[in-house]
Amino acid sequence: MRSNSLPVLPHEHKSARKFQRMNASVLHPPNGWSFSDKVIGDVVQRVRASPDIATPSVATAWEHTRVPQFQSAGWTTPHQVKITHVGRQAAEAVNGRTDSKPQVLPVKVHKTSMSEPLANNKSEALFETRTKSNVSVADLIAMGQESLREARRQNQRRYRKKQHDNMVGLEKETSQLQAEINQLEDQRRALAATVPEGACIWSVAIEYFLLFQHGLREQQSAQHPSPPSDVAQGKETCSAQVNFLRSRLAPDVILNDGRGVDAAIYCWRRISFWFEDFQLELEHLHKGGPNVLLATTITSFTITERTLRNVFPGIWNERESAVGAPLVDKLLRQRIVMRGTTRFEWDSSRRRVSSVIAQSDLMTPMLRLLGSLKDVEQVFGNAIISPDFRWRMPS
Known part of the structure; x- marks a missing residue:
């Protein structure tokens, strides 16, 4: 009875045996059979490991996390991008070139000095400090004025109390003098009443x-x-x-x-x-x-x-x-x-x-x-x- 399977070609046996050997070795990736010789041969060794795309620096992250409140309308967000090596495929995509020699292309970006956002940051901090200082000085002035008003009120209360005490003292002395006068009048009348006629x-x-x-x-x-x-x-x-x-x-x-x-x-x-x-x-x-x-x-x-x-x-x-x-x-x-x-x-x-x-x-x-x-x-x-x-x- 004839089998339904297709006949196996001689080169297929060779590939199968190679696949088995690769799976048995730790030096070969499991999908290494999918790479062609052309792809493997065109790989260029890089000088240092880096991503294939340009990464924004700290300035970009700072720009996204904090936008100054005093930013003017004409102010542009500063960017500083690291210039890195670009892989072959990225270089071909940029320049439209397909030659086999690896090239390193610079990425043209608008360069802005890092001192500008730092200066703006210092200006903002100085502005906030001056604002707080102005608020503190205003509070101190208000407290001083309130203290002066309270001192004036205390002086007025003491003055009114002193005037009231003086008035009470005078009224008391007047009452005592009036009582003495009445007593002397009573004595005079009593003496006059006891004097017989003649x-x-x-x-x-x-x-x-x-x-x-x-x-x-x-x-x-x-x-x-x-x-x-x-x-x-x-x-x-x-x-x-x-x-x-x-x-x-x-x-x-x-x-x-x-x-x-x-x-x-x-x-x-x-x-x-x-x-x-x-x-x-x-x-x-x-x-x-x-x-x-x-x-x-x-x-x-x-x-x-x-x-x-x-x-x-x-x-x-x-x-x-x-x-x-x-x-x-x-x-x-x-x-x-x-x-x-x-x-x-x-x-x-x-x-x-x-x-x-x-x-x-x-x-x-x-x-x-x-x-x-x-x-x-x-x-x-x-x-x-x-x-x-x-x-x-x-x-």
Whole structure:
């Protein structure tokens, strides 16, 4: 029986055997049978491995990934293409030549310097930096202006608060003064209500404290001036005070340190001249017996060099010594406030005051200032005034 297969030619057996040998060798590719001898012979060995086409450089990739926002309309995208070797088939396609010699053809492209996109990149970065700087400066200016406005608002609030506090303080002081005025008015009305009709001792006592609440008011004589140390002569006293003493006191009135109206004037002169800022305040007035009135008083004054020199000559003369200097320093420019009483006796037959005896507690404020009884004794040792604020006769 004849086979349906075609007869095998002798050269086909040769090719089949060759194919089997090639498949068995690692030096031959599996499809090496498909290459003709002409193709294999025309292969040209390259100097270096490179692709058969031109590849764009980094500039092209940069151009595609980022386009500057400040690009102008006439600006062209820069390209820089590597010039590589072109294979034979590509060369034939470009030049239309089919000769067997391999050729290397340059690819003509428009060359642009790489410095241009770098410069543009720097310009963009500089622009962004300046923009951020401008924004930061604007923010700082705005913050500074806001701080100034806030400082002005704070100053205005402090000024308004200060004005309000001053107004509140003035209103408070006004209320206190008004309360004191009302209190004094009540005292005056109470004293006036307690004075019986026809009994002049009450009115005399009240008028006495009203006239002498700041001591004896004197004026320097224009025709016969006298030195300040002379308190007995050379000064004209207030006519109202002198007239009161001569009309309301008996000619032989009894005083702390003598008798008569002239002794009373001399006493008030010394008090007013030697004690600075003298004040005598009537606190209470009541009846102490038949034809007797008792007044409770508060007396205050300031100790000056004149006070120490004339009233306390003992410590003043020792002001340079180790004993007197500390005492002078403790007393100088100090304000003395002392409580006391004044006793008025009335002569109903002559309808005048027959006796005015006053005393005050000078011991307590002195002890408070000096701190020890020994120092108090040192101060009053050679003083012309006693601890109960009475004048002493010179020894």
